[in-house]
Amino acid sequence: MHKPTAGWHADTIAIHGGDAPQDPHGALVAPLYQTSTFVFDSTHQGGQRFAGEEAGYIYSRLGNPTVNQLEQRIAELEGMQAGAAAATGMGAVAATMMAFLQQGDHVVASDAIYGCSFALFDHLFRRFGVDVSFVDMSDLEQTKAAFRDNTQLVFLETPANPHLKLVDIAAVSKLAHQHKARLVVDNTFMTPLLQRPGEFGADLVVHSATKYLNGHGDVVAGLVTGRSEDIELIKFTTLKDMGATMSPHDAWLILRGLKTLPVRMQRHCENALAVVAFLQEMQQAGMISRLYFPGVNQDEQSHESDLLQTQMKAAGAVIAFDMTGGFRAATRLLDQLSMIKLAVSLGDAESLIQHPASMTHSPLTPEARAAAGIGDGLVRLSVGLEHADDIITDLRQAFTSLK
Numbered sequence: 145m146h147k148p149t150a151g152w153h154a155d156t157i158a159i160h161g162g163d164a165p166q167d168p169h170g171a172l173v174a175p176l177y178q179t180s181t182f183v184f185d186s187t188h189q190g191g192q193r194f195a196g197e198e199a200g201y202i203y204s205r206l207g208n209p210t211v212n213q214l215e216q217r218i219a220e221l222e223g224m225q226a227g228a229a230a231a232t233g234m235g236a237v238a239a240t241m242m243a244f245l246q247q248g249d250h251v252v253a254s255d256a257i258y259g260c261s262f263a264l265f266d267h268l269f270r271r272f273g274v275d276v277s278f279v280d281m282s283d284l285e286q287t288k289a290a291f292r293d294n295t296q297l298v299f300l301e302t303p304a305n306p307h308l309k310l311v312d313i314a315a316v317s318k319l320a321h322q323h324k325a326r327l328v329v330d331n332t333f334m335t336p337l338l339q340r341p342g343e344f345g346a347d348l349v350v351h352s353a354t355k356y357l358n359g360h361g362d363v364v365a366g367l368v369t370g371r372s373e374d375i376e377l378i379k380f381t382t383l384k385d386m387g388a389t390m391s392p393h394d395a396w397l398i399l400r401g402l403k404t405l406p407v408r409m410q411r412h413c414e415n416a417l418a419v420v421a422f423l424q425e426m427q428q429a430g431m432i433s434r435l436y437f438p439g440v441n442q443d444e445q446s447h448e449s450d451l452l453q454t455q456m457k458a459a460g461a462v463i464a465f466d467m468t469g470g471f472r473a474a475t476r477l478l479d480q481l482s483m484i485k486l487a488v489s490l491g492d493a494e495s496l497i498q499h500p501a502s503m504t505h506s507p508l509t510p511e512a513r514a515a516a517g518i519g520d521g522l523v524r525l526s527v528g529l530e531h532a533d534d535i536i537t538d539l540r541q542a543f544t545s546l547k
């Protein structure tokens with residue numbers, strides 16, 4: 145039966161997007177194809193499939209019906225032509241970047257990115273002869289100056305991990321394309337519900353699906369979307385041969401999580417605004433020296449409020465703040481919380497809090513951490529789906545205990 149996907153809202157695509165594998169029994173939820181390999185009718189058919197002469201599945205590292213359904217759904221949500229699924233967010237980042245790089249190439253990367261993405265670029269890529277320039281992409285002149293004749297890729301996160309720095313996707317995309325480079329945007333903190341980087345010139349959009357997309361803290365996975373030819377290259381060179389493909393079971397869980405993504409993002413964002421208001425009280429009380437949340441520091445980046453209007457539908461639900469008392473105060477605060485969990489990751493139903501300098505961004509060199517403004521007093525909070533009052537009550541008792 146033809147599915148009229150054109151014109152659907154994201155809320156509908158999140159539930160019905162992607163072609164469900166044919167099921168003879170009419171199951172509402174497509175069966176999970178938890179299989180490593182697929183049986184051929186004949187030797188000839190097997191050869192035809194390997195040769196690409198006949199459509200059909202071969203082996204789950206090369207493609208799987210459940211995984212394909214997810215890849216199609218995330219591509220429809222991002223408004224991109226195609227998608228590819230990876231075992232982790234880092235698998236998606238690595239497979240995407242390496243599909244377009246070779247020894248002697250150059251990458252321009254934002255200096256505000258997740259610690260392991262920094263480590264992949266700064267440690268691993270350099271070992272294989274790819275040079276990376278890390279720049280403050282809120283400074284377009286500095287960004288422009290970083291390009292070289294051999295620049296093949298530009299990589300950024302916005303809002304960036306850990307303190308939500310915003311980057312003008314359209315402006316950086318223009319610079320990338322002027323230099324015949326592709327722009328890769330990591331959209332993990334927003335999801336396509338709040339931001340679609342492809343609409344502002346991103347060529348490839350990557351996600352840690354571990355976070356909001358799955359949203360239940362029970363999967364580690366990654367996704368990338370883009371033009372069909374780029375996604376094919378990623379799927380059938382780096383992902384296939386690096387072996388960083390997603391399991392069918394993880395894809396099935398993420399398909400399940402995506403159904404509630406729209407309502408979850410709405411609640412995450414509502415809760416975050418209430419928590420920001422409380423943290424602003426702590427800032428006025430002198431316990432927080434600086435609060436990071438899109439649109440909060442109007443003085444710093446009025447351009448930030450423009451971007452919040454033009455490329456984002458909401459500010460998201462990750463908040464960061466510098467404790468006035470530095471590392472010691474940050475440690476005491478985190479250790480005092482009871483309902484909010486002291487754990488890395490983000491985008492789960494449970495509120496999670498962590499210390500970037502010693503945890504998620506510990507792979508950064510001290511110089512890189514300083515350049516990215518990640519101090520020892522910085523705390524990052526992923527606001528969950530609990531009742532906002534209960535989140536605030538837990539924070540309030542922890543702050544009170546510091547007095």
Ligand SMILES: C/C=C(/N=C/c1c(COP(=O)(O)O)cnc(C)c1O)C(=O)O
Binds near residue numbers: 301353364365489
């Ligand atoms: C512990 C992990 C955290 N982040 C991860 C992450 C990844 C990498 O995603 P996998 O962890 O490989 O699924 C990619 N892109 C972004 C913006 C991320 O925040 C964390 O920050 O808490």
